[in-house]
Amino acid sequence: MNPSPxxxxxxxxxxxITTKPWLLEQAIDNYAAAGVGGITVWRQALAGHSPSAAGxxxxxxxxxxxxxxxxxxxxxxxxxxRQGAIDENRRVIDEAAALGAPLIVLxxxxxxxxxxxxxxxxxxDGIAAVLPHAAAxxxxxxxxPLHPMYADDRSAINTMSQAAAICAELRSPWLGIALDxxxxxxxxxxxxxxxxxxxxGWLSAFHVCDWRTPTTDLLEDxxxxxxxxxxxxxxxxxxxxxGFDGFNEVEVFSKTRWAGDQAQFLxxxxxxxxxxx
Amino acid sequence: MNPSPxxxxxxxxxxxITTKPWLLEQAIDNYAAAGVGGITVWRQALAGHSPSAAGxxxxxxxxxxxxxxxxxxxxxxxxxxRQGAIDENRRVIDEAAALGAPLIVLxxxxxxxxxxxxxxxxxxDGIAAVLPHAAAxxxxxxxxPLHPMYADDRSAINTMSQAAAICAELRSPWLGIALDxxxxxxxxxxxxxxxxxxxxGWLSAFHVCDWRTPTTDLLEDxxxxxxxxxxxxxxxxxxxxxGFDGFNEVEVFSKTRWAGDQAQFLxxxxxxxxxxx
Numbered sequence: 001m002n003p004s005p006x007x008x009x010x011x012x013x014x015x016x017i018t019t020k021p022w023l024l025e026q027a028i029d030n031y032a033a034a035g036v037g038g039i040t041v042w043r044q045a046l047a048g049h050s051p052s053a054a055g056x057x058x059x060x061x062x063x064x065x066x067x068x069x070x071x072x073x074x075x076x077x078x079x080x081x082r083q084g085a086i087d088e089n090r091r092v093i094d095e096a097a098a099l100g101a102p103l104i105v106l107x108x109x110x111x112x113x114x115x116x117x118x119x120x121x122x123x124x125d126g127i128a129a130v131l132p133h134a135a136a137x138x139x140x141x142x143x144x145p146l147h148p149m150y151a152d153d154r155s156a157i158n159t160m161s162q163a164a165a166i167c168a169e170l171r172s173p174w175l176g177i178a179l180d181x182x183x184x185x186x187x188x189x190x191x192x193x194x195x196x197x198x199x200x201g202w203l204s205a206f207h208v209c210d211w212r213t214p215t216t217d218l219l220e221d222x223x224x225x226x227x228x229x230x231x232x233x234x235x236x237x238x239x240x241x242x243g244f245d246g247f248n249e250v251e252v253f254s255k256t257r258w259a260g261d262q263a264q265f266l267x268x269x270x271x272x273x274x275x276x277x
Numbered sequence: 278m279n280p281s282p283x284x285x286x287x288x289x290x291x292x293x294i295t296t297k298p299w300l301l302e303q304a305i306d307n308y309a310a311a312g313v314g315g316i317t318v319w320r321q322a323l324a325g326h327s328p329s330a331a332g333x334x335x336x337x338x339x340x341x342x343x344x345x346x347x348x349x350x351x352x353x354x355x356x357x358x359r360q361g362a363i364d365e366n367r368r369v370i371d372e373a374a375a376l377g378a379p380l381i382v383l384x385x386x387x388x389x390x391x392x393x394x395x396x397x398x399x400x401x402d403g404i405a406a407v408l409p410h411a412a413a414x415x416x417x418x419x420x421x422p423l424h425p426m427y428a429d430d431r432s433a434i435n436t437m438s439q440a441a442a443i444c445a446e447l448r449s450p451w452l453g454i455a456l457d458x459x460x461x462x463x464x465x466x467x468x469x470x471x472x473x474x475x476x477x478g479w480l481s482a483f484h485v486c487d488w489r490t491p492t493t494d495l496l497e498d499x500x501x502x503x504x505x506x507x508x509x510x511x512x513x514x515x516x517x518x519x520g521f522d523g524f525n526e527v528e529v530f531s532k533t534r535w536a537g538d539q540a541q542f543l544x545x546x547x548x549x550x551x552x553x554x
Contacts, residue, residue: 112506113506148426149495152505153491159465188435188438218491229390229429231392
C-alpha cells in the first residue's frame with residue numbers, strides 16, 4: 001500500500017545539478033522563493049565560491065543544506081592515483097564541513113577493465129581511509145549504489161546489498177547509504193534491502209526522479225517522478241517504514257530540461273513532487 | 278585464472294542479428310565459408326522462409342543450429358494479451374521444431390508501469406503454460422536475464438538469481454538459462470550463480486559480446502569481445518567449470534557495425550573471438 005501524498009514542500013530538496021543552467025545564487029533564491037525546503041549542492045555549482053560564505057547564504061535564505069555531491073571515485077590502476085583520490089575526498093570533507101553540509105554522497109568509482117572485485121576492494125579501503133577525517137569533521141559519507149549500466153566507469157557498487165556490505169564491514173555512525181530510485185528500482189530485493197538498511201541505521205539519503213521509456217541517453221535523460229515507470233511513492237513508503245524521515249531529493253539530469261526555461265522546470269518539479277512522490 | 282584460448286571456430290556460433298544486413302542465405306553461406314560452427318537464427322531473418330527448408334539449408338551448409346531467437350514477452354496489462362503471448366510462444370516452439378533448433382531464447386518481457394513483481398509472476402506463469410508444448414516438441418526454453426537497464430519494457434528478469442528461481446519453481450528438463458555476458462557481467466554474485474546454475478543443469482546457452490565505454494545507445498552499441506570492459510574469457514572459464522560445453526555465441530547489436538561491410542565484420546568476429554573469448 002502506498003503512503004499518503006505529501007502535502008507541502010518542507011521535505012523537498014532540489015539538487016543544484018537539476019537546474020544546472022542556474023548559478024548557485026539563482027538556485028538558492030529561486031528554490032527559497034518556491035518554498036522548497038532543502039538544497040543539495042554539487043561541487044560544480046560551488047566552484048569559485050567560498051564554501052562557508054555559500055553556506056551562510058543558503059541558510060540565510062531559509063534553506064536546509066542536505067548534502068554535498070559528490071565524493072568517491074576511489075579505484076585506480078596505480079597506488080598514486082588511489083592516494084590522490086583519498087586526498088581529494090579529504091578535501092571534499094573539508095568543503096562539506098565549511099559549507100555546513102551534514103552529508104557527502106559518494107559515487108564510488110570504477111575503471112574500465114579493472115576487475116570489479118578489485119575495484120570493490122579499493123572502494124571499501126578508500127572509504128576506510130577517509131572515515132576518520134569524516135568523523136572528526138562531523139560529516140557523514142553516504143555510499144550511493146549506482147545502476148549496473150554505470151559499472152564500467154562510474155561505480156562498481158551497483159546494489160543496496162553491496163553498499164550494505166561495506167557499511168557492515170566498516171561499521172561507523174559516519175557511514176551510510178544514499179538510495180536513488182533511478183539506480184535500484186529494478187532490484188528484486190529492494191524492499192527487503194531497504195528494510196534491513198533502515199533498521200541498521202544506514203539509510204541516509206533518498207533521491208527521486210524517474211526512468212523514461214525509451215531512455216535515449218545513459219546519463220542525461222532522466223524524468224521527474226511521474227514521467228516514467230518507477231513506483232516512486234511506493235518506494236518512499238518502504239523508505240519511511242524503515243525509519244527514514246529525511247528529505248526527498250529531486251535529482252534529475254536531463255539535456256531536454258536543461259535546454260528549457262528553468263523557472264518553468266522548477267514549477268514542474270514542485271507540482272510533480274506533490275503528485276507523484 | 279583464465280581458461281586456455283580457443284584454437285578453432287568449431288564452437289563459435291554467430292547470431293544472424295549480428296550481421297543484420299545479410300539475408301539468411303548470405304549469413305548461412307558466409308558463416309559456413311568462414312568456418313563458423315553454428316548459427317542462431319533470429320525470427321526476423323526467418324520471416325518469409327519455410328522454417329524446415331531453412332533448417333535443411335543450414336544443416337546442408339555444415340552449420341549447427343544452436344537456437345531460435347526469440348520467444349517471451351509474457352507480461353501484459355490484460356488477460357487477452359497474456360493469452361496472446363502464450364499462443365505466440367507456442368507458434369515459436371513450432372517454428373523451432375520445424376527449423377530443427379533445439380532451444381529458444383526467452384526475452385521475458387516487461388510493461389512500463391506494470392509492477393515488476395506482477396510482471397515476474399506473469400512470466401513464470403507464461404513459461405509454465407507453454408512448457409508442456411516445448412517438452413512435446415523437444416525444444417528447450419532458455420530464460421535470458423536481461424540487463425537492469427531493460428527492466429522498463431523488455432525484461433523483468435534481470436539477474437541469474439531470478440532466472441534460477443523460475444527454473445527451480447518449474448523444474449523441467451526443457452527449461453534452462455541463456456547467459457549473455459552483456460546483461461550480467463556486473464553482478465557481484467555472477468561466479469557463484471554460474472556455478473549453482475551449472476550444477477543444477479540449467480546453463481543452456483552462452484552469449485558473448487562486450488560493453489563499450491562510453492556506450493552511446495542502450496540497445497545498439499555493443500562491441501565484439503575485447504572491445505570493452507567485460508572479462509569475457511574469465512566468464513567463459515566459470516561457465517565451462519560449471520559444466521557447460523555448448524557454443525560460444527557472438528550476439529552483437531551495433532548500428533556502427535551494421536553500417537559497415539559485413540564480410541569485414543565477420544573476419545573481425547572470428548579474429549576477436551580467437552583472441553578474446
